[in-house]
Amino acid sequence: MNTSFHRQLPPTEEDSAIARNSGQLLSRYVEKNRPLRLRVIDAEQETPIELPAVAVALLMDILEAMAAGRGITLIPEDAELTTVQAAEILNVSRPFVIKLLEEGAISYRKVGKHRRIRMEDVMAYKNRIDEEREAVLDLLVADAQEQNMGYGQP
Numbered sequence: 001m002n003t004s005f006h007r008q009l010p011p012t013e014e015d016s017a018i019a020r021n022s023g024q025l026l027s028r029y030v031e032k033n034r035p036l037r038l039r040v041i042d043a044e045q046e047t048p049i050e051l052p053a054v055a056v057a058l059l060m061d062i063l064e065a066m067a068a069g070r071g072i073t074l075i076p077e078d079a080e081l082t083t084v085q086a087a088e089i090l091n092v093s094r095p096f097v098i099k100l101l102e103e104g105a106i107s108y109r110k111v112g113k114h115r116r117i118r119m120e121d122v123m124a125y126k127n128r129i130d131e132e133r134e135a136v137l138d139l140l141v142a143d144a145q146e147q148n149m150g151y152g153q154p
Helices: 011-025 051-065 083-090 094-104 119-146
Strands: 006-008 036-038 050-052 072-074 110-111 114-118
Touching: 006 011, 011 051, 036 110, 051 072, 083 114, 083 119, 094 114, 114 119
Parallel strands: none
Antiparallel strands: 006 072, 036 050, 110 114
16 A cells, blocks of 8 residues: 655745745636646746646645645555554544544554554545534534524524
8 A cells, every 4th residue: 555645844934925826826727627737937848747637626725725824744545544643634642543443433454463544444434523513513503593592594
């Protein structure tokens, strides 16, 4: 399994400004689900570089995160994670991840004494929890509206 990760801590103010400007300029040329052809002028490049549509969308997401001053981590979908890495992605403690694994909430396999978790299983769990959280919040809002607790009807 491919486990090459790229982690970039929050950018400097200068890099955030460059990302913001680049994202704004690039967004003018981005068409949904279409490749983008670029020409690099700093390196006296004569041949345009064609980026696949998915790479363009990913680049726009990266620039947006950097412009907002957030760090980013790129992890391949087929990666196998350690419990520490899974905990970082879920923003929980490592012992909590181990508890989830032992309860069967997330699939894993053992390599010797070490647990390995597929990235797609971590993301499936995260999506499931996010959906459950959203449903509970919707119920709370509906209940607050029924009780006339200061929330107007949408």
